[in-house]
Amino acid sequence: MKITVFGIGYVGLVQAAVMAEVGHDVVCVDVDQGKVDRLKEGHIPIYEPGLTPLVKSNYEAGRVDFTTDAASGIEHGEVIFIAVGTPPDEDGSADLKYVLAVAETIATHMQSHKIIINKSTVPVGTADKVSAKVADTLTKSGKSLTYDVVSNPEFLKEGAAVNDCMRPDRIILGTDSESAEKKLRELYSPFNRNHDKIIVMDIRSAELTKYAANCMLATKISFMNEMSNLAEVFGADIENVRRGIGSDPRIGYQFIYPGCGYGGSCFPKDVQALARSASQAGYTAQILESVEEVNYKQKEKLFSYISRHFSGDLKGKTVALWGLSFKPNTDDMRESSSRVLMEALWEAGASVKAYDPEAMEETQRIYGSRDDLSLMGTKEAALEGADFLVICTEWQAFRAPDFDLIKQKLNYPLLFDGRNLFEPKLMMEYGLHYYAIGRGLSV
Ligand code: NAD
Helix, strand or coil: CEEEEECCCHHHHHHHHHHHHCCCEEEEECCCHHHHHHHHCCCCCCCCCCHHHHHHHHHHCCCEEEECCHHHHHHHCCEEEECCCCCECCCCCECCHHHHHHHHHHHHHCCCCEEEEECCCCCCCHHHHHHHHHHHHHHHCCCCCCEEEEECCCCCCCCCHHHHHHCCCCEEEECCCHHHHHHHHHHHHHHCCCCCCEEEECHHHHHHHHHHHHHHHHHHHHHHHHHHHHHHHHCCCHHHHHHHHHCCCCCCCCCCCCCCCCCCCCHHHHHHHHHHHHHHCCCCCHHHHHHHHHHHHHCCHHHHHHHHHCCCCCCCCEEEEECCCCCCCCCCCCCCHHHHHHHHHHHCCCEEEEECCCCHHHHHHHHCCCCCEEECCCHHHHHCCCCEEEECCCCHHHCCCCHHHHHHHCCCCEEEECCCCCCHHHHHHCCCEEECCCCCCCC
16 A cells, blocks of 8 residues: 655654555655655664664665655655654643644645545544645645545554554544545554454544543553652552552553653653643643643652752762663653753752663753763763762663672762662662662662
């Protein structure tokens, strides 16, 4: 099937690559000429396990191509995906300008029936806005053409995106068009062999499903973080509590890890966006507002431990920081807890020696060169001359470090762990003063 994807980001590029892999003929359109040029030269702009060979082999086989030429892209695809960003507006609601710009571009250039699929995460009612934009543009250009607008939200997880797209848990299709449904069932049939994962519903429910999923996951995290704060207040250990509640199958072990807050391009903006659209509709989404508030405070947790430990005197301190990306297996730094921490440390006069397996380039791009940030080649190098160590991201490579070396290198035998990677008793045996989340203020 001939497919066009607008937006070559985490969602668009991965979708395009897996669609090409199963034999579809895919053209990707982006406004970023540099990104398109680099892709054509074989440079993949993001880190995502398994993505590089998939993109390269399908590009070489001619099943996927990259362009900034929207007109040729639109001519190519009978099905056109919109996978552009929907960043937060000033008040936190989703900014639809990129989505609507693509809708207008499609209508400007289309010469035949198109199925327009919205894969971006968008507020309920956006399909109507896309449809209206297409209709309006067609009318202005004197064209009388038919089209379908379908909501097909994406549920991939960064760090496991290729696998998630190859083996989706579910494929949500929001449509009232039987012909569009038939076409999309055909398009997705290579990913729908084990059992029927396609759930067809009305467009508004599909749009809300995506927000509901992300808000539920964010709620689980903020709930556990609230419990971790209560564990500190009451002198309990949140890791015991986590195991205790996870054993109930109605709760389960997944997604109940306490930590230094959630980040990324989705949870923070999607919780905010749903809360804002609720309030615009006259409804106060109390749970969502609390989820956001708890997370905001949780991101300041590590700094508050550090500041308290040093009685607020951090001027001139050097901090070794392991983990910059918002979670492991990605280079994505959007809304990462490490950024909140680094910025607070800098404000307090400390400097940071950081290491991350994949997010160093992105960190450099965001912060540029500054005297109080050194990006180090290894996690051990980050310890050299540092006063203490902080862990922000639970990369596998940080899970079994050489604790003797850590103690030997640091000026203070002091470890702040934002992901509860270690047992406090073991840290005590190694002679490390250990702060974790919800496990007693320090041991
Ligand atoms: P991204 O920022 O990585 O990529 C967006 C791309 O769209 C960029 O390359 C940008 O240059 C391009 N773009 C902007 N305007 C354009 C236009 N007019 N024409 C063509 N290209 C244009 O974004 P992302 O992380 O891939 O997210 C895309 C959407 O998918 C968002 O709505 C997001 O909420 C949603 N989503 C993201 C994830 C995720 O894990 N990243 C998961 C599920 C859903």
